[in-house]
Amino acid sequence: xxxxxxxxxxxxxxxxxxxxxxxxxxxxxxxxxxxxxxxxxxxxxxxxxxxxxxxxxxxxxxxxxxxxxxxxxxxxxxxxxxxxxxxxxxxxxxxxxxxxxxxxxxxxxxxxxxxxxxxxxxxxxxxxxxxxxxxxxxxxxxxxxxxxxxxxxxxxxxxxxxxxxxxxxxxxxxxxxxxxxxxxxxxxxxxxxxxxxxxxxxxxxxxxxxxxxxxxxxxxxxxxxxxxxxxxxxxxxxxxxxxxxxxxxxxxxxxxxxxxxxxxxxxxxxxxxxxxxxxxxxxxxxxxxxxxxx
Amino acid sequence: xxxxxxxxxxxxxxxxxxxxxxxxxxxxxxxxxxxxxxxxxxxxxxxxxxxxxxxxxxxxxxxxxxxxxxxxxxxxxxxxxxxxxxxxxxxxxxxxxxxxxxxxxxxxxxxxxxxxxxxxxxxxxxxxxxxxxxxxxxxxxxxxxxxxxxxxxxxxxxxxxxxxxxxxxxxxxxxxxxxxxxxxxxxxxxxxxxxxxxxxxxxxxxxxxxxxxxxxxxxxxxxxxxxxxxxxxxxxxxxxxxxxxxxxxxxxxxxxx
Amino acid sequence: xxxxxxxxxxxxxxxxxxxxxxxxxxxxxxxxxxxxxxxxxxxxxxxxxxxxxxxxxxxxxxxxxxxxxxxxxxxxxxxxxxxxxxxxxxxxxxxxxxxxxxxxxxxxxxxxxxxxxxxxxxxxxxxxxxxxxxxxxxxxxxxxxxxxxxxxxxxxxxxxxxxxxxxxxxxxxxxxxxxxxxxxxxxxxxxxxxxxxxxxxxxxxxxxxxxxxxxxxxxxxxxxxxxxxxxxxxxxxxxxxxxxxxxxxxxxxxxxxxxxxxxxxxx
Numbered sequence: 144x145x146x147x148x149x150x151x152x153x154x155x156x157x158x159x160x161x162x163x164x165x166x167x168x169x170x171x172x173x174x175x176x177x178x179x180x181x182x183x184x185x186x187x188x189x190x191x192x193x194x195x196x197x198x199x200x201x202x203x204x205x206x207x208x209x210x211x212x213x214x215x216x217x218x219x220x221x222x223x224x225x226x227x228x229x230x231x232x233x234x235x236x237x238x239x240x241x242x243x244x245x246x247x248x249x250x251x252x253x254x255x256x257x258x259x260x261x262x263x264x265x266x267x268x269x270x271x272x273x274x275x276x277x278x279x280x281x282x283x284x285x286x287x288x289x290x291x292x293x294x295x296x297x298x299x300x301x302x303x304x305x306x307x308x309x310x311x312x313x314x315x316x317x318x319x320x321x322x323x324x325x326x327x328x329x330x331x332x333x334x335x336x337x338x339x340x341x342x343x344x345x346x347x348x349x350x351x352x353x354x355x356x357x358x359x360x361x362x363x364x365x366x367x368x369x370x371x372x373x374x375x376x377x378x379x380x381x382x383x384x385x386x387x388x389x390x391x392x393x394x395x396x397x398x399x400x401x402x403x404x405x406x407x408x409x410x411x412x413x414x415x416x417x418x419x420x421x422x423x424x425x426x427x428x429x430x431x432x433x434x435x436x437x
Numbered sequence: 438x439x440x441x442x443x444x445x446x447x448x449x450x451x452x453x454x455x456x457x458x459x460x461x462x463x464x465x466x467x468x469x470x471x472x473x474x475x476x477x478x479x480x481x482x483x484x485x486x487x488x489x490x491x492x493x494x495x496x497x498x499x500x501x502x503x504x505x506x507x508x509x510x511x512x513x514x515x516x517x518x519x520x521x522x523x524x525x526x527x528x529x530x531x532x533x534x535x536x537x538x539x540x541x542x543x544x545x546x547x548x549x550x551x552x553x554x555x556x557x558x559x560x561x562x563x564x565x566x567x568x569x570x571x572x573x574x575x576x577x578x579x580x581x582x583x584x585x586x587x588x589x590x591x592x593x594x595x596x597x598x599x600x601x602x603x604x605x606x607x608x609x610x611x612x613x614x615x616x617x618x619x620x621x622x623x624x625x626x627x628x629x630x631x632x633x634x635x636x637x638x639x640x641x642x643x644x645x646x647x648x649x650x651x652x653x654x655x656x657x658x659x660x661x662x663x664x665x666x667x668x669x670x671x672x673x674x675x676x677x678x679x680x681x682x683x684x685x686x687x688x689x690x691x692x693x694x
Numbered sequence: 695x696x697x698x699x700x701x702x703x704x705x706x707x708x709x710x711x712x713x714x715x716x717x718x719x720x721x722x723x724x725x726x727x728x729x730x731x732x733x734x735x736x737x738x739x740x741x742x743x744x745x746x747x748x749x750x751x752x753x754x755x756x757x758x759x760x761x762x763x764x765x766x767x768x769x770x771x772x773x774x775x776x777x778x779x780x781x782x783x784x785x786x787x788x789x790x791x792x793x794x795x796x797x798x799x800x801x802x803x804x805x806x807x808x809x810x811x812x813x814x815x816x817x818x819x820x821x822x823x824x825x826x827x828x829x830x831x832x833x834x835x836x837x838x839x840x841x842x843x844x845x846x847x848x849x850x851x852x853x854x855x856x857x858x859x860x861x862x863x864x865x866x867x868x869x870x871x872x873x874x875x876x877x878x879x880x881x882x883x884x885x886x887x888x889x890x891x892x893x894x895x896x897x898x899x900x901x902x903x904x905x906x907x908x909x910x911x912x913x914x915x916x917x918x919x920x921x922x923x924x925x926x927x928x929x930x931x932x933x934x935x936x937x938x939x940x941x942x943x944x945x946x947x948x949x950x951x952x953x954x955x956x957x958x959x960x961x
Contacts, residue, residue, distance in 0.1 A: 223861055247865040251858040257880040267866045269876070318866060450800030457802070478823050536718040546944045547937055548899045551914075554906065554921035554929060558743055630811045638813040642907055649816065656819035668816050675812035 168235065169196035170354055171220075171322050176229035178215050189215045191379035193229075197322070200352040204365035206411065207375030208419040210426075213358045214250070216380070217326040220356070221247045233322070246320025250327040254299040254310045260286060261295035263310050267318035285313040288347060305336035309343070316347070323355045329364070341367060345394055362415065366407045367394055374414045377422040384414055480661040488666035496651055496667075502674070504647030505636060508564055512571040512632050520576050520628060521621065524583025534584060545577035550635050553642060562645050571635040575628035582624020586617030622686050633678055637671060648674065742926045753927035754934055763916070763932075770905065770912040773829050777836025777897045782890060784837070785844030789889075790878070792845065793852025803849065810842040815903050822908060832904045832912065839900030840893035847889025851882035891947045898940055 178190040189212040197203050207213050218224040220231055222241035230237050233244045254263050261282050262269075268278035286295055289309040299307050308328055315323065329337040341364055348355060348368070359365050365372045372386045388407060390398055398404060462482045468474045469481050492498060527534045527541075553570055560566040590613055598612045640649025648671050655663040727747060733739065734746040745753075757763050792799045792806075817838060821831040855878065863877040879886075905914025913936060920929040 221865060223864060241865060241867050243867070245865070247861075249858050249861060249865075251856070253858045253862050255859060255862075255877070255880065257883065266862075266876070270866050270868045270872055314862075450797050451804075453797075454801040454805065458805075532714060532718055535715045536722065543941050543945070546895055546941065548895070548902065548940050550899060551902050551906070551917070551936060552933055554917055555933060557921065558924075558926065558929075559739070634811065634813045638815045638903070641813070641816050641818075642903065649813070652816050652819065661823075664819055668820065671816055672809065672812050676808045679808060679811050 170199045170234060171197040171356070172230075172232040172235070173216075173220060174230045174232070176216065176219055176227060176231075178212065178219060178224065178227045188379040190219070190227075191381050193375075193380060193382055195373055195382060195385065197354060197356060199354055201371065202348055202355045202357070202369045204357045204359055204369040204372045205375060206359055206362065206365045206372055206415065207380065208377050208415060208422045209360065210378050210422050211375045211418065212378060212380030213375055214326055217247075217324055217358050221245050221324050223247075243318075244321040246315040246318050246323050248308075248312055248315050248323070248325040248328045250330055252304075252307060252331075254307050254314070256299050259296050259298055260291060260302070260310050263299070264313045264317050266314055271318075282313075282317050285317045286310075288316065288350070289313040290343060303336075305332050305340055308332065308340065312344075312347075316351075316353075321354060323353050324358075325355065326358045327360065328357075330360070337361075337364070344368060345392075349393060362408050362411050363399075366390075366404060366411065367399055372407075372411060374411060375418070377418040377425070383418065386411060477661070480665055484662040485665040485669065488660075488662035489670055492651070492655070492663055492666055492670070496655075498648075498651070498670070501647035501651050504564075505640065505649070506647075508567050508571070508636050508640075508646060509633060511564075512568045512575070512636065513629060515568070515572045516575050516579055516628050516632060517625065519572075520579030520624070521583050523576075524580045524621075524624075525587070527580065527584045528587040534588075538581070538584065541577050541580055545581065549574045550638065553639055557643060562643055564646065566643065567636055567639045567646055570639050571632040574635045575630075575632035577628075578631065579621075579624045579628040582620050582627070583617065586620025586624075587613055589620065590616040619690055622690060626682055626686055629682060630679065633675065637675070742924070745927045745930065749927050750930050750934075753931035757928065757931040757935060763935075766912050766916050769829065770901065770914065773832045773901050773905075773912065774836055774894075774897050776829075776833045777901055778840060778890075778894055780833065781837035781840040781897060782844055782893055785841045785889075785893065786848050786886070789845045789848025790852060790874070793849040794878070799849070806842060806845050806849075810846060814839045814900060815907070818904055818907055821904070827908060829911075832901050832909065835904035836897040836901035840897040843896055844889045844893040847885050847892060848882070851885030851889065852878065854885065855881040887947075887950070891944060894947065895940070895944060902936075 173196065174194045176190050176193045177188075180187040180189055193212075193216060195203075205213050205216065215224065219227050219229075222231075222239070222245065232238065233242060238244070255266070258266070261279055264286050265278040265282035268281060273281070283295065286292065289312055291306060291309055291313070294302065294306070299310065302310070308331075312325075312328065329340055332340065344355075345368060347353060357365070357368060366388055369388050372388060373382055374384045374386065375381065376383045386407065390401075390403060390407075465474065465479065466482045469476050469479060527537060550570060552573075553566070556566045556570050560569060594612055594616060595608065598608045603611065636646075637649040640646030641653050642649075644650055644653045648667075652664060652667045652671060655667050730744065731747050734744045792803050814835070818831070818835055821834040821838070825831040825834050859877055859881055860873075863873050868876065902912075902914040902917075905912040906918040907914075909915040913932065917929060917932050917936075920926070920932060
C-alpha cells in the first residue's frame, strides 16, 4: 500500500529531476505491522498498522516525533524484535527474524571497543567464515568508502564519535546487505559532524545505489538524503503521510538551499508539529496522573 | 493463571530455584536409600534436618549463638569506632592518606586470617583472638570506604558551605559527613561481612567459641547428621545476618544517592 | 581481594609520589619497627612471642634457603592452582549461564548472592569425608571458596555488556558459539580478569586455612607446625613470605588487568 501525496512545490526551471522511484516490484514490503508491549491493562500499543514498501535503490526516511515507535519498527524489520502482527517481506518472500538481506546500523555506540577498525569492519565477514586475508581486503574497501583510510589499525577509543559511527556504517556495508536499515545513526553527533556524515551517506548511496531505510527525527536530514519521506504519527504509530522528494541528485548545497527544499521541510514540519505537540501533551497528562494520590 | 501470563512468569523462576533445591534433597535421599551414595559419607537429608532441632536442644545452641553474637558485637564496635576514626584521620591529613592508602588497599587483599596462629600465641585460645582477627580483617574496607566517601564529596557542595561561611566543624558535620554516609555504610557492610565470616571461621579453626566450635566438635565426634545439620544451621544464620545487614542499609540510607 | 566481590575495588591509581610522601612512609615504617624492637627486647610479652628483628630476619633467610620450604610451597601452589581451575571453570560457566538468561538468574542467583558471604571453611569436615585427608580436600575447599566470587563477577560482567553490542552480533546472525567467542567474552574481559584475581585471593585463603586445620604438607601445615613447636621466628618468617607472595601476586595480576585496560572499554 503506497500513499503518495501530491508534490506541491513548483520545480525550479531547468533542473533535472530524478526518475520516479518504485520502477518494478518493491524489494522491501512492510504490511500491517502492529506491535504491543506488555499485556492487558498496562500494555502499550507502540505501532498500529504500518504498511509501506521500498523499491530497489530507493532512499526512504521514516520520520516521527519521539515515542512514535520508529525504533520499534526498525527492530521489527531487522528481525530483532519479539513477536508482532503483520508481515515483512523481501522480494515478496515473507521473512521472520534476522535475514541476510538486511544490514542494521544502530543509534548507540556500537563498535566493538576491543577490535581495531579493520577488525570491526571485517566482523560480518568473519561471522560468514571468510578467511583472514580475504576479509581484511574486502573490509579495507569499505573502510576507504567511509573515508577512514589509514585508520585501519586504530582502536575505536582513539577515534571521535563521528568516526566511530563511520566504522559502524562500514561494518554493516561490508556485509553487502540488500537493504540498509539505519536507526538515527547521527543522533548522538554534533550538528557539523552530522552534516558531513550526511554528505558521506549521500555519496555512498550514489556509488552503491544502496537501498536504504533511514529512521530519523531530523527533517532537514530526511529531505536532504531521501527519495521519499514517510511521516509517522505519535503513539500508537501509524503512517500519517508519504512525501515524495522530487529533487535532483546529487543533492548539492545549491539544492539544499533552494526554495523547493524549504517547502518540503515546511510541509513535513507542519505534519510533525501536530504529532509532536500531541506527544508532549500526552506525556504531561500522564505525568500528572501518575503523581496524583490514588 | 495462563501458561504465559505475567503472574506465571513472576513465580516460575523462584519456583524453579526452590524446586531444584527440594528436588536435589529428594534425589540425594533416594540415592542414599538405594545404596548408591554411601550413607557414612553423606547422611540422609531427612536425618540432617532432624538433627537440627536435636542439636539446638542438646548442644545449647542458644548459648553458643549468644557467644558468637557477643564476639560479633565486640568486633563490630571496634570496627565502627576505629575504622571510621582512622578513615577520618586519613582524610583529614592528606599526606597521611597518600602515604598509607595503597598499603591499606594491599591489606584489604591480604589473607589476614592466615595469621590466626600468631594471634593464638599472643592472645591464647580465647574470644579475644577471635575478636581481634575479625576486627583486623574487617578494618581495611571500612577505612578505605570512609576516606573515599569523604574525599568524594562533590566540591560544589563544599562551595555552598563556604558561601554560607560555615566553620570547619560545621562543614564536616553538616556537609561532609552526610555526603560520605552512603559510602561509609557500604564499607561497613563489607567489613561486617568479613568480620562475621572470620569469627565463625576462626571459631571453627581454633575450636573455641560458639557456633563455629560446635561444628568442629560434632565433626570430631563423627556425628554425621549433626555435623551436616550444624553447618546448615550456621549457613542459614549467616544468611540471616546478611539479610539483616542489607535491610538495615536500605532503611538507614534515604534514597538520595 | 574479597572486597571486590561486594562491589569494592581498591586499585589505587599510580601517581608520581613526591619526596614528602616517601619520607612519611619511611618514617612510619621506622617508627613501627622501632616499637617492635623495643617490645621485643623489653621482655614485656612472653618470651619469643615478639622476637627481635634480627632474629626474624635470620629466620626469613633460613626459610628461603630451606628446601623443605620450597617442597611445601610447591604442594600448596599446586593445590591453589587446581582449586582455581576447578572453581574458576565452574564459576565461569555458571556465571555465563546466569548472566545471559534472565529466567535462570531469577531462579538461582539469589542462592549465590546469599550463600556467598558465609564462612566456607566450616564445610571442611565434609570435604575431608568426601575427598580424604590428602590434597583433595584442600583443593575442594579452595574451589568451593573461589567459586562464589567468580560466579558473581562473571554474571555481573555479562550484564554490563552494552546491549547494543549484543544486537550488533545478532543482526549479523552470529551463532551462539560465535556470540560467546567474539562478543561476550571480549566484552567481559575486564570483569572476568578482576573476578579471577579475586578468586585467586580467596582460593589462597581457603586452601591455606584447610592446610592449617588438617594436613601434613603445604605452607599452611608448616605454619601450624611452627605454632605447635612454638618456633615463633619460623612462624613469623613463613607468614612474612606468605604475605609478600600473596600481595605481590595480586599486584602483578592487577598490573596485567590494567594493561588490558589500556584499550579503554568505552562502553
